[in-house]
Amino acid sequence: MPTRRSTRLAASSLAALSALGLAAPPEAAADTFEAGSLIIPMDTDTQDMGIFEAYGLVYELLMNGVPVRWVIKTGKAKGDADFTVAATDLRTMADLRSHGYRGGPWVIDSADVDAALPIVEAWLDQNPDTNVHEASAQFQGDVSRLLVVAPTIAMMADGNQKIARKYMMAAKIPDSTLDYGWPDSSPDMLDPDELAGPDDNVHHDGGLFDEDGDPIYCQFMSMHWGVGEAEKKPGAVAEVREFLTHPTHFFAECQAVNAFENLDPHGYFLTQKGFLIGQGPKEYDFFQADEPFNQLDGDFQSVGGSEPAYTLPMGETYKASDIVMITEKGTPAGVNDVWMTGFLDGVCPASKGCLTAGKVSYLGGHEYNTDLPISQNPDSQGTRLFLNSLFEAPCATVDGLPMITLMKSAPAQVEQSDLTFTIDYKNEGPTPALAAVLRDPLPLGSTFVEASMGGVLEGDEVRWDLGNLGVGEGGQVTFTVQLGDMGQYANVASLDYHVGLNEFTADSNETLTLFGVGNSTGGSDSNTSGATSAGTGASGSGSASGGESTGASASGTGDASTGASASASGGSATSGAGENVEEGCGCRSGARGEHGPFAVLVLAGPLLLRRRRRAS
Secondary structure (H helix, E strand, O other): OOOOOOEEEOOOHHHHHHHHOOOOOOOOOOEEEOOOOEEEOOOOOOOOOOHHHHHHHHHHHHHOOOOEEEEOOOOOOOOOEEEEEEEEEOOOOOEEEEEEEEOOOEEEOHHHHHHHHHHHHHHHHHOOOOOOEEEOOOEEEOEEEEEOOOOOEEEEOOOOHHHHHHHHHHHOOOOOOOOOOOOOOOOOEEOHHHHHOOOOOOOOOOOOEOOOOOEOOOEEEEOOOOHHHHHHOHHHHHHHHHHOOOOOEEEEEOHHHHHHHOOOOOOOOOEOOOOEEOOOOOOEEEOOOOOHHHOOOOOOOOOOOOOOOEEOOOOOOEOOOOOEEEEEOOOOOOOOEEEEEEEHHHOOOOOOOOOOOOEEEEEOOOOOOOOOOHHHOHHHHHHHHHHHHHOOOHHHEHHHOOOEEEEEEOEOEEOOOEEEEEEEEEEOOOOOEEEEEEEEEOOOOOEEEEEOOOOEEEOOEEEEEEEEEOOOOEEEEEEEEEOOOOEEEEEEEEEEEEEOOEEEEEEEEEEEEEEOOOOOOOOEOOOOOOOOOOOOOOOOOOOOOOOEEOOOEOOOOOOOOOOOEOOEEOOOOOOOOOOEEHHHEEOOOOOOOOOOOOOOEOOOOHHHHOOOOOOO
16 A cells, blocks of 8 residues: 655745755756666567566556656667666566667656665566666656646447556556546546536536636547447537646547537547548558657557548648657658657647646547567557557656645734634646645634634644635635744644645745734734745655745844745746747646655545635
8 A cells, every 4th residue: 555645845935946956957968877776678689578567567556655767868769778787687687778769768866765665566576567777876767747636537338448447448547536447436437428518508517626616637548439428418528628738648530539529519639620540551650759758669560440540621620730749650640640749739839848738639449459579469559559648647747747836924012812824826827736724823822712714723733624726716815823832933834735635734834923922013924835836846856947936025023034935936847947839839748857656546536626615
C-alpha cells in the first residue's frame, strides 16, 4: 500500500524554490543525471516483455510521490537513442556497457532513488518481466515531461470499454479506487447519460465535472462509441468539448473518433469538417518522433476495424499543421492517417505544450493486441501509443499544478485577550485544486471562540471544507481566539488539496502577535503565501518556472514582528519562466530538480471530489 506523504509548500514561493532546489535550466539545455539514477528502459532490447508493465511502474511511483522524468531526445528520428550510458540491471546485476536507450525511457533522478527503491524492488518482485537499470556513470538527457501526479482517468462505458480495460490491465494501472480490474461499477466508468449530464443546455454538468463545472479528471477515453449513438446523445460530445477547454486530454479509438469528431456542431475538435473513413495502411511514415505520444520502439502495425484510418475531405486541412504522427507511407497528411494528436481547435501547435486548451488523440483500428514480446507483435504497438497518452495531460506534470495563494494576517499587538485572524485563499490556476480543506491550528495557550463561513473546531485546529477550488476561485475566512498568558503568539495556516490521486499542502506566512507586553502601537501584518503551481511550489524533484515570487514585505509597527509577505504569480510553467508562444499557448519542457518525493496517494475516488462547498 502506498505511503501517505504530502507535498508541503512554503509561505514564500521564492523561499520554497530556493529551499527545494527547483531552479530551472535554460530551455534548450539537457539535464545532467548522476550515476545511481534509475532508468526504466522502453526499448525492445531491454524491456521487450515488460513494456506495458513499465507504464504501471511509473504510475505506482507517481502514486507514492516519486517524480519521474520522461527523457526524449529533442528532434530525434524514429529509432534514435534518447541517451547512451552504461548501467546495471537491478534484477540480474548484469552490466550493460554503453547502452543506447530508445523509445522514450523514464528516469528517476539520483536524489529520488532512496524513495523510489522500495517501490521499484517490490514491483520487480511481483512483476518479473519488468526491468529497471541503475546508471553506472553520469549522463545527459532531454526531459520532455516531468511527471509529479498520478492522473485521474475516466473511461466511457460505451459498450466497448473492455478494449480500454484490456490495455489498462496489461499495464497494471488501477482506477481511482485502486481497483486494477476496472469493473463497470467503477466510479470512473461513465455511461453516455452520465457523460452528458441531466441538462441538455448545460455542457458541464456531466460526470467529468464537479457542481461548479470544474474538471475532476485529467484523462477521458472512448474506444468504439457509435456514430449513430452520438447523434442521439449530442450532449455527451458537447461535454467533452467543454472538458477540452481545460488542460486535459481526450483519447478516442476506431468508431469513437468519428462519433466525436464528426458531430455538428459540438465536434470538429481537430478538423474543419470531420473525417472520411480511410484505408488501413500496410507501410507507414512516422513524424514527430520526439513527441511523448509517439514513443515506441520496433515495427508498428495497425489493425482493422470499422475505422482503420482517417482521411480529410478533398480540399480540407487540419486546424493545426503538425497533428499527424503516423500515416500511410508516401501520402500527405490527411490521407489514411492512423495516429494523430492536437489541441482543441488548433489553439496551440500540437508539438508545443499548452495550458490554455485540452489535447485530443485519435487512433485508427478497432482493438490492438497486448501480446508480448512487443518486438514480435507489432500490432501491440497501438497499446503503447494508448498508454503514452495517459501521461500527456498537464495535470500529470509539474506544469499543470494549481497555484495556491494563501495570505494570513493578524494584529501585530493586542491589549485585550481576543485575537482575530484573517485568511485569504485563491487558486490562480491553471487546474483545479480538488477537495480543498483549509485548516489553522490554535496558537498554543489560546482558546477557540468562533469562526466564519462554517469553520469548525476539530481537535486543536479550525477547519473549513472548501470543496474544489476552480481556476480563479477563492475567498476569505476569519476566526477568533481568546489568548491566555501575555506574550507572543505565532500562527501558520495550511490548505490541503488533491491533484489527480496525489495530495498537496500549501502553508501560509507566519503571523506574530504580541499580547499586552511592550510599547508597540499595534498595527497589522499582511502576508501572502507561496504558491504551488506548475513549477513554483512543487517540492521533491519538481522542475519549476512560470511563477515569479515577489519580494518580501511587512507592515505594522511595535515590538512584534508581523511576518514576511510574499506572493507568487505566473501562468504556465516551463523550463524557463512561463514563456508564451503563438496564439496564447503556454509552452513548457520540464526541468530537473534536486530533492525527494513530492506527493502522496489519496484513497478517494473522483465522486468524492464532486462534492463542493465554497467559502467566498
